[in-house]
Amino acid sequence: MTDLTRLTISQAREKLRGKEIKAAELTDAYLAAIDAANPQLNAYVAVTPEKARGMAKASDQRLGKGEGGALEGIPLGIKDLFGTEGVHTQACSHVLDGFQPRYESTVTSNLWADGAVMLGKLNMDEFAMGSSNETSYYGPVKNPWRAQGSNLDLVPGGSSGGSAASVSAWLCAGATATDTGGSIRQPAALTGTVGIKPTYGRCSRWGIVAFASSLDQAGPIARDVRDAAILLKSMASVDPKDTTSVDRPVPDYEAALGQSIKGMRIGIPREYRVDGMPEEIETLWQKGIAWMRDAGAEIVDISLPHTKYALPAYYIVAPAEASSNLARYDGVRYGLRVPGKDISDMYEKTRAEGFGREVKRRIMIGTYVLSAGYYDAYYLKAQKVRTLIKRDFEEVFAAGVDAILTPATPSAAFGIADQDMAADPVKMYLNDIFTVTVNMAGLPGIAVPAGLDAKGLPLGLQLIGKPFDEETLFRTAHVIEQAAGRFEPEKWW
Template sequence: MTELTRLSLAAARKGLDDKAFSAVELTEAYLGAIAAANPKLNAYVAVTDDQAREMAAASDERLAAGKGGPLEGIPLGIKDLFGTKGSHTQAGSHILDGFKPEYESTVTANLWRDGAVMLGKLNMDEFAMGSSNETSYYGPVINPWRGEGSNLDLVPGGSSGGSAAAVSAWLCAGATATDTGGSIRQPAAFTGTVGIKPTYGRCSRWGVVAFASSLDQAGPIARTVEDAALLMTSMSGFDPKDSTSADLAVPDFAAAVERGVKGLVIGVPREYRMDGMPEEIEALWRQGLEWLRAEGATVRDISLPHTKYALPAYYIVAPAEASSNLARYDGVKYGLRVSGKDITDMYELTRAAGFGREVKRRVMIGTYVLSAGYYDAYYVRAQKVRTLIKRDFEAVFADGVDAILTPATPSAAFGVGDEDMKADPVKMYLNDVFTVTVNMAGLPGIAVPAGKDASGLPLGLQLIGKPFDEETLFAAGRVIERSAGIDFSPKVWW
């Protein structure tokens, strides 16, 4: 029965429709896989067994009555950042200890409306602050992939490392994730999965724990481009509860997957050729361009001149917004409370005990750049740079470019507890060098597995699109996926 977990989301849908198996059987297969693998991978922080079985049984009733939704009976994992009514929602942090919200995030409500089944909540970097899933209060997630002949535990990327690892290791048919500076695309690239960060405003942020409100965007991680498109169709939509939600009709993203790239112009930004970029990343990039060219696309060199300022600007804007958003965690109404001699002492003790090291670092940076003497010198200047980055993309798209191809990450997955990364936070932040521009400009970006490095670890390519033109990204991503023709299944060691 566990082989049911190896089906793609699209294949599982067909199997349910054809009555080859039931939603309860599919869900039980996933729950069994989680029980066997999670002690080693640490992808789930809470498994909602009883709720999953109830939802699956209800799905079987609807399927029997011919009333199944687009995701009827499909078991999903939910990143711990999404509010799920009555179940564990702690954003990977101790400060939200025991928190179970009385509300449901709009994105997860959309998924349940369409018939999906919740398996549980997925591990993540604390408050989505991290590029390796090592900052979680619940410990690091372990990548299902290992280098050939190696027993070294690797990171799955972050902050959506639990989502990516669970999808890669067949512990859910798909997963929700969020992306503030690369937190969907980088873990997808590290685990051989597909991850798309939609245009800012495509998916509602209501009910999702905030990190940096002008950058955060929900999206799916899945095993195939088609699966990601199916999930995103359900996750998307206008939400009057989110003032930044776009009042636009949701396309049938899956219908665009096989559209092809004939006649499209693909841009290649020269600024993404970084000093010291590994040759295997450069070679994969060239290969991706050849695949697109062979399918009828035109490749054109372009310039995005303000790219070099994106990472430093991002690490001003994001911590600034985080310092404001995280001020609400004070031990008064919910979550952890450490008693003190007065209310100020209680605030200080609660935050000292509740927040991890990386969160404290970013809150301190954010508070500093927003302070009276430094606001203009740092925060205002970073926002001006952000405008210039956005204009770079607008100029390129106005000049006839349909999508942009870049590497997804500067390397394959690295080891858990890597000393260089631990010693120098900037080295960790550089993992987002190819992804942060997309968030700064509010654009859609998809990471698609396209090759492997010398030790057999997955490498991804990133496609960046025009605002609200995710359909082109799915079409081009499918061309890369099909052209690569590689089975991105990790060898089971757990």
């Protein structure tokens, strides 16, 4: 029999329902793979074998009675940002040391209700702030991919680096992730996996540690487009506990796969041709355009004129909201507490020791732009720019464009502790150049593997859709996947 961990979710689902395999053996196969690989890859920060085996056993009982849910017996990894009752939930930060919530996030509750099995919590950038998974208190995640003929450890992207790496290295069947400025799509592109950031409000944010509340959105990272569609169907829901979640039916995303894209209009934004973009990214983009055309879509040149302001506006709005959200971590009720001579001293010492460098940097930027005298000049102006970015997209969609095709990242994966990136935070921020506009406008975006660079590293394309039109994204992404094929790393771990 094929190695059980190599099965996609849809393949495993068929075998489980057909009683060819048991949920318990599938779960054990993943737990064994994690034991063998995690010391090298550092994708999991907490593994929950007893919980996983208990959930798998319950799944087998339900499957035996023919009562299985949509994800019955499917083992998943959960990003450390999602609250999981009684299990390590620390946003990979020292400030939340030892925190185990007494609640379950709505998204993970939905997954467990559909029969999924929890393998453990996945590594990530601290408080989801980062594009390389190097800001985690638990150390960087290693990308399962390596350049041909090289032993150099590469980043998996961030902030959902553990999610992307574990899916790519067969350490879970699929994973939850979150995206504030590209944190699902960028790591998916750098690891040869599929990641979708749904429309803002499609998935509940309740029980997920907040970074920037008007930008954060949960979504899945999976091995292929079909698996991503299956996972999003289970993750999405309205939630009375999250007033930003939207009360509209969740479609059967899987049904959109395989439908023709003949006659669809695909927009190509000229502003995404940025200075210094590697030739291979442009070549990949042209390939994607050709695949769309071959499938019967009409290619339309479009303009999104305010794109150039997206990154600076994002790095005002996101830190401002982070500064507000992270004020709650003070050492009083939970997490790390560093004693001080009085309560103010205790706050200062706890936060100084508890937060990492990048989180401190963003809190300070955010506090600065929200301060008296600067609020209008920075924060208010950034919000106005955000409105203009949203309007650009609205005008393009109103003109009859069905989806927009762009690169997902400006390059393939780079080395861990890359000196250029370490010396200049702005260089790291530029990794989000193609992804932040989608969060600023609240739109859905999907990253799908589309090829390999000259060194054999994966590259992805991004499709951007209309609000709540994830079906079109799955439909068009499936066309790219069929044309490009699937990509797997060569096992070295």
